[in-house]
Amino acid sequence: MTDLARTPKQIGTLVQRARKQRGWNQTQLGDKAGLRQETISLIETGNPAARLETILAVLAALDLEFRIVPRSTSRAADIEAIF
Amino acid sequence: MTDLARTPKQIGTLVQRARKQRGWNQTQLGDKAGLRQETISLIETGNPAARLETILAVLAALDLEFRIVPRSTSRAADIEAIF
DNA sequence: TCATTTTATGAGAAGTGGCGAATATTTTCA
DNA sequence: TGAAAATATTCGCCACTTCTCATAAAATGA
Numbered sequence: 356m357t358d359l360a361r362t363p364k365q366i367g368t369l370v371q372r373a374r375k376q377r378g379w380n381q382t383q384l385g386d387k388a389g390l391r392q393e394t395i396s397l398i399e400t401g402n403p404a405a406r407l408e409t410i411l412a413v414l415a416a417l418d419l420e421f422r423i424v425p426r427s428t429s430r431a432a433d434i435e436a437i438f
Numbered sequence: 439m440t441d442l443a444r445t446p447k448q449i450g451t452l453v454q455r456a457r458k459q460r461g462w463n464q465t466q467l468g469d470k471a472g473l474r475q476e477t478i479s480l481i482e483t484g485n486p487a488a489r490l491e492t493i494l495a496v497l498a499a500l501d502l503e504f505r506i507v508p509r510s511t512s513r514a515a516d517i518e519a520i521f
Numbered sequence: 522t523c524a525t526t527t528t529a530t531g532a533g534a535a536g537t538g539g540c541g542a543a544t545a546t547t548t549t550c551a
Numbered sequence: 552t553g554a555a556a557a558t559a560t561t562c563g564c565c566a567c568t569t570c571t572c573a574t575a576a577a578a579t580g581a
Contacts, residue, residue, distance in 0.1 A: 360504040363490050369506050380557060394539060396559055404537060406568085407446050407493055408486040414506065421443040422505040423452050423497065463527060477569060479529055487538085487567060527578065535570080546559065551552105 360421070364401035366410065371399040373417045388416035443504070447484035449493065454482040456500045471499035 360366045374384050374395075381395040388395070389412060398405055398413060414420055443449045457467050457478075464478040471478075472495060481488055481496060497503055 358506045360506050361498070362494065366490070366504070366506070373506075381559095382557080391540070392558075393560080397538085400559080402538085403489070403491040404568090405490045406486070406538065407449070407488045407490060409539075410490055411444065411446070415444070415509070418509050419506050420509045421449070422507050423441045423443050423449070423456075423502050424505050426498070426501050426503045464529095465527080474570070475528075476530080480568085483529080485568085489538085489568065492569080522581105524581090525579080527576100529574100529576065531572105531574080533571095535568105537568080538566085540564080540566100542562090544559100544561075546557100548557065549555085551554090 361426075362401070363403040363405065367399040367401040370395075370413055370417065373419060374399075377417070384413065384416055388412045444509075445484070446486040446488065450482040450484040453478075453496055453500065456502060457482075460500070467496070467499055471495045 358369065360369060374381070379387075380392075381399070382392040384390075385392045385395045390409065394409065395413065398410065411421075441452065443452060457464070462470075463475075464482070465475040467473075468475045468478045473492065477492065478496065481493065494504075
């Protein structure tokens with residue numbers, strides 16, 4: 356249940372989880388993101404060659420965003436980094 | 439000086455900043471990421487259609503990673519979200 | 522200023538995303 | 552169990568990445 360996103364597969368899993376939390380199906384998410392249901396499917400299954408702009412559109416539709424942080428940090432350490 | 443990454447341009451700027459902090463040029467970063475100097479250049483200038491795997495390779499080479507978090511949150515709110 | 526380093530740009534080839542449209546497969550649930 | 556809904560897959564098509572190789576433009580520093 357992490358929000359960490361190091362691989363396309365992890366990103367796809369997080370997208371799927373967020374979508375289901377909102378009670379949306381892939382078609383509904385696609386509509387909001389300006390993408391096709393098939394494209395959402397590919398992303399959720401971990402398409403490694405997805406376009407950056409496509410991923411960003413999906414996150415925006417879910418009201419999510421990327422943060423770029425140091426790897427291998429504990430959550431406590433992140434607090435340090437934030438301030 | 440934010441780590442927020444909503445657009446390809448923001449991601450490119452953050453990549454460039456992290457690269458320079460390490461004292462690397464684009465060729466050196468490319469070598470570490472298994473990519474060409476030209477590709478690093480495109481990413482840093484905000485290529486919107488870059489491949490997800492390419493961006494992830496660059497972040498890994500910089501020892502960085504994505505986090506997926508809710509949009510429009512204050513930093514204080516993030517602390518809440520972390521725990 | 523000038524030479525060196527660094528970054529950006531160019532053409533062509535190969536590979537693939539996302540599209541439209543259609544369909545197969547799987548999952549859900551009455 | 553069976554029908555409906557949801558998700559995954561396929562084909563042709565165009566756009567565009569990333570690659571190799573080459574070079575132009577810009578930035579750096581003595």
